[in-house]
Amino acid sequence: MLGYEVNFDGLVGLTHHYAGLSFGNEASTQHRHAVSNPQLAAKQGLLKMKALADLGFQQGVLPPQERPHLPMLRKLGFCGSDESVLVQAMRTAPQLLSALSSASAMWTANAATVSPSADSADGKIHFTAANLNNKFHRAIEAETTSAVLQAIFSDRQYFIHHDALPQVALFGDEGAANHNRLGGDYAKRGVQVFVYGRQEFGGKQAPVRYPARQTREASEAIARLHQLDPEHTVFLQQNPEVIDQGVFHNDVIAVSNQQVLFHHQQAFWHQQQGLEQLRRQMAAVETELVAIEVPTARVSVADAVATYLFNSQILTKPAGRMMIVVPEESRQHAGVWQYLTEMVASGGPIDEIKVFDLRESMRNGGGPACLRLRVAMNEPELRAINPRVLMNDTLFATLNQWVDRYYRDRLTQHDLADPQLLREGREALDTLTSILGLGSVYPFQQ
Numbered sequence: 001m002l003g004y005e006v007n008f009d010g011l012v013g014l015t016h017h018y019a020g021l022s023f024g025n026e027a028s029t030q031h032r033h034a035v036s037n038p039q040l041a042a043k044q045g046l047l048k049m050k051a052l053a054d055l056g057f058q059q060g061v062l063p064p065q066e067r068p069h070l071p072m073l074r075k076l077g078f079c080g081s082d083e084s085v086l087v088q089a090m091r092t093a094p095q096l097l098s099a100l101s102s103a104s105a106m107w108t109a110n111a112a113t114v115s116p117s118a119d120s121a122d123g124k125i126h127f128t129a130a131n132l133n134n135k136f137h138r139a140i141e142a143e144t145t146s147a148v149l150q151a152i153f154s155d156r157q158y159f160i161h162h163d164a165l166p167q168v169a170l171f172g173d174e175g176a177a178n179h180n181r182l183g184g185d186y187a188k189r190g191v192q193v194f195v196y197g198r199q200e201f202g203g204k205q206a207p208v209r210y211p212a213r214q215t216r217e218a219s220e221a222i223a224r225l226h227q228l229d230p231e232h233t234v235f236l237q238q239n240p241e242v243i244d245q246g247v248f249h250n251d252v253i254a255v256s257n258q259q260v261l262f263h264h265q266q267a268f269w270h271q272q273q274g275l276e277q278l279r280r281q282m283a284a285v286e287t288e289l290v291a292i293e294v295p296t297a298r299v300s301v302a303d304a305v306a307t308y309l310f311n312s313q314i315l316t317k318p319a320g321r322m323m324i325v326v327p328e329e330s331r332q333h334a335g336v337w338q339y340l341t342e343m344v345a346s347g348g349p350i351d352e353i354k355v356f357d358l359r360e361s362m363r364n365g366g367g368p369a370c371l372r373l374r375v376a377m378n379e380p381e382l383r384a385i386n387p388r389v390l391m392n393d394t395l396f397a398t399l400n401q402w403v404d405r406y407y408r409d410r411l412t413q414h415d416l417a418d419p420q421l422l423r424e425g426r427e428a429l430d431t432l433t434s435i436l437g438l439g440s441v442y443p444f445q446q
């Protein structure tokens with residue numbers, strides 16, 4: 001194999017809490033006001049990163065963001081000292097303080113859309129930070145996301161960074177959670193699949209109960225920015241009925257790796273037509289699509305949402321077969337676990353299951369796939385990134401000590417106005433940027 005897929009996982013931030021901010025994401029709504037454990041959340045994430053690095057996969061880490069987001073609180077009219085801003089916000093607009101304290105940047109599948117150099121006309125890796133326009137607590141992520149990505153992928157010879165799309169509903173963009181890339185070797189041309197929830201101009205189908213966060217117009221803009229060849233690009237609509245059942249991102253119902261598309265029977269609108277188109281385009285890049293479709297009779301949409309079976313990672317092992325990484329919730333469900341064990345025994349491309357306990361993130365609707373951003377790279381590109389973000393024994397030990405030093409093991413909305421939490425956060429992030437060699441990426445460091 002010539003290329004690599006590097007997974008960059010988001011490190012959970014110090015203010016991780018359950019605020020019920022994401023209408024349409026049922027886990028978020030259900031766990032509103034539950035007590036969180038930021039320390040455990042960060043460690044669960046680190047354990048996944050380390051275990052995958054130990055198995056020979058390329059694994060990176062992306063830092064959390066500055067929260068509470070004081071600059072936005074000030075933009076919204078809270079003034080005076082930092083302490084006074086927090087006290088006023090808690091007193092008059094606690095929900096706003098909660099939104100501006102969300103650790104949601106941990107779900108890096110929503111950080112950006114990334115196109116590898118093999119697919120782009122100029123031969124560079126393109127990044128577009130996601131505007132996350134549908135949710136206020138997420139729309140504030142884009143600026144720092146861009147700064148972080150530019151600090152890691154800084155070599156202009158290889159990497160191009162685009163600003164997030166305009167912050168309006170027409171261009172609602174959720175990043176890689178609504179994007180898949182299918183093909184053979186990671187460093188060879190593939191087919192990029194953009195999955196949108198609604199089409200503003202001329203669309204016919206849209207969900208009625210829950211929002212469709214990704215628009216076709218946004219996906220098309222990204223394909224243009226990334227200089228993708230229309231012959232090798234597919235736009236599919238997500239099935240609006242499943243969005244209404246809690247499938248708020250496509251990565252809750254489908255996941256891909258190389259030639260494999262693992263998806264639910266009800267994932268896409270006009271599914272068979274879409275898969276046919278994909279099959280043809282894959283043939284044009286000399287790869288045969290392996291579509292693993294899970295029938296509703298085996299796993300209902302409700303069970304897919306509850307267990308996050310499809311929010312899994314499918315990874316190509318060094319020896320060539322694939323492994324599926326699922327959350328503990330998938331093992332706990334008898335029907336889903338039965339399906340998985342049969343699938344890996346069936347002689348198909350996936351022959352191993354790996355389970356992780358990611359409960360703190362899962363309770364806000366973020367499974368293994370939500371926590372990672374994939375970047376397909378060739379050897380020189382991999383050598384050009386900031387190596388200090390790559391997981392190894394030393395970084396794992398350092399980050400665990402860092403978490404032990406700064407993170408609380410219990411957090412509720414009440415704690416968010418505590419000025420000590422703000423101070424702890426800034427000190428921790430300042431230390432982290434030196435550990436990861438990122439320079440100044442946060443507003444408080446400017």
Ligand SMILES: NCCC[C@H](NC(=O)CCC(=O)O)C(=O)O
Nearest residue numbers: 018019020021022025028107370
């Ligand atoms: N890819 C997974 C994203 C999960 C994320 N959850 C949240 O933001 C919940 C935050 C809260 O409710 O506290 C979202 O819905 O975008």
